[in-house]
Amino acid sequence: MSGFKTLDDLGEINGKRVLVRVDLNVPVKDGSVTDATRIERIAPTIKELSAKGAKVILLAHFGRPKGEANAEFSLSQIVDATSQVFGQAVAFAEDCIGEKAATAIDALEDGGILLLENTRFHKGEEKNDAEFAQALAANGDIYVNDAFSAAHRAHASTEGIARLLPAYAGRTMQAELEALEKGLGKPVKPVVAIVGGAKVSTKIDLLMNLVKKVDALVIGGGMANTFLAARGTNVGKSLCEHDLAATAKQIMIEAASAGCAIILPSDAVVAREFKANAENETVSVEAVPADAMILDVGPQTVEAVKQWIERAQTLVWNGPLGAFEIAPFDRATVAAAQFAGQQTKAGKLVSVAGGGDTVAALNHAGVADDFSYVSTAGGAFLEWMEGKKLPGVVALTK
16 A cells, blocks of 8 residues: 555564554443444454564543543443454553553563553543653554544544654555545546535535546435525425525536536425325425425436446445435435445445445445445545545555
């Protein structure tokens, strides 16, 4: 992978202290982890370092304790789950710097794994304080960042420490960066992007960046209503940011000058109330009843989206096409996702997707495993799609 050192660039690490920044922000209920997906994602890096005899020391944040120790946000709750996933005992230190951390590290055998306490128990973490970064770096000989999801933050454990120790990308970080490079960095054209979700206001930077990089941009979800309204279409009682009409028009102008086709819904599924199995009908977007709201795109639009996916070599997806959380307004998202999954499995498409709702939608459609890469990184994935430089990634550059 150009520009970054990976675990392949590591020399002999037997007996070396390797500080690994990981994402352990997992859901916990009654002291137990309810979804270990993020732990499973970092397992390849941890197991590889351990097998090579490194003393593996995990750095992570958990929740928002606001710079103070708080039992509710202690990483001690994650120890059992990490031990289970890694297949070996994981030790725990009650602090991430100072004597408690040093004592626990000294007790660690070659190949052993140690989890340090929440980095956010110290105010210096989010401030990227130089002194705190130095204290973290004192715990290791080598730094590995395997937390792409925290890479958009210039914090001490993601950016500051990478300036103080030899820094490498872990396997999860490497996979993410390679997938993103295929998605928008150096994609095989034609490139189609699907962007959905509720509001244009949260994705202005994203849309402005995408129209310059993709051949076609499919806009769905509540966002599409704002574009339809800007075009003069009456969207009834649909979720719509009428005050952003000028912004939507500007995005369409930018797209036209960049040669990017904007794909808006031609038909829609409308209902009078927002609830599961509400009485609904499919209408042309030009005939939305004044007392109804658009809750999904219609079958005609789905066919158009499928045709664009079929033409594409690369697909980047962020956000559902409709209110996928409730039936039957999940149909369009499921149909488009399943078609993209089929094209990917057939070797005709590189598909990269990310963002919380997107992951949930692809899981709902049963195709998350069929996509080339599904990012769980949320904010970092969005900032990458917006074309922003991510501090935690820049710090790993050779």
